[in-house]
């Protein structure tokens with residue numbers, strides 16, 4: 722509870738910052754995009770993982786404020802990059818309830834227009850758990866986002882309630898395979914089979930596959946062999962503060 726009180730204070734201040742992690746084409750090594758990942762530097766406790774505070778925020782009105790803050794900050798960063806010739810999409814993680822929030826498409830549209838950015842300058846990552854519910858593909862907000870032209874990605878695939886039928890009906894262009902499977906390629910034959918079948922499935926639906934948590938050359942090589950489209954992970958780059966990410970991108974583009 723005190724952590725929630727601290728978070729309430731943090732949202733208004735500068736303790737919450739975004740780090741950025743590149744996503745690369747596995748075949749060519751070309752940089753395809755950057756994911757914005759939230760970091761909280763608590764003045765006494767030090768860094769607190771979003772895995773800890775996001776679920777807490779989701780139980781209160783704070784989540785909506787955090788999503789608004791993250792969206793604004795990620796769009797500002799995207800504009801800085803795009804207007805400097807670094808034209809790659811910045812992905813924003815959106816929690817379940819915020820995706821269904823009718824205010825989200827308006828917030829994005831206003832931000833894109835104010836910053837003179839095309840809709841493809843951003844992408845929304847939504848976890849499997851919400852996108853797989855009936856609510857998601859009938860929601861007005863989802864339809865409005867599709868009409869706006871902002872691409873959607875399905876995050877953490879493999880951990881939730883996978884359903885072929887639903888995956889096909891969802892307006893997503895990309896599926897991100899959860900790092901818990903990817904990390905164990907080479908160590909666990911079962912996990913490797915799971916990744917391979919997800920890659921095949923995603924391709925058969927005409928969508929793009931992205932492997933998260935690529936930590937070694939060996940894993941990258943096997944993913945390439947499977948025909949996985951893109952990868953993200955410590956092998957390529959860790960999530961970095963904006964300045965570091967900019968320097969990294971300049972070296973690579």
Ligand code: G
Pocket residue numbers: 757758759760770771772775791814815816960
């Ligand atoms: O970067 P890290 O491994 O610590 O992230 C842990 C989890 O927090 C991941 O599931 C990630 O999707 C989530 N997360 C990171 N940043 C955000 C954010 O800005 N909004 C939401 N809703 N989730 C985030």
Ligand code: G
Pocket residue numbers: 742758814846876877897900904933934935936953954955956959960
């Ligand atoms: O749930 P989501 O996919 O949004 O979050 C991705 C998470 O994976 C982030 O917390 C990020 O910090 C973390 N991450 C990024 N690269 C690697 C990696 O190579 N290995 C591991 N174990 N985690 C990673």
Ligand code: MN
Pocket residue numbers: 756814846876
């Ligand atoms: Mn994500």
Ligand code: NA
Pocket residue numbers: 876877878897898899900933
């Ligand atoms: Na994930």
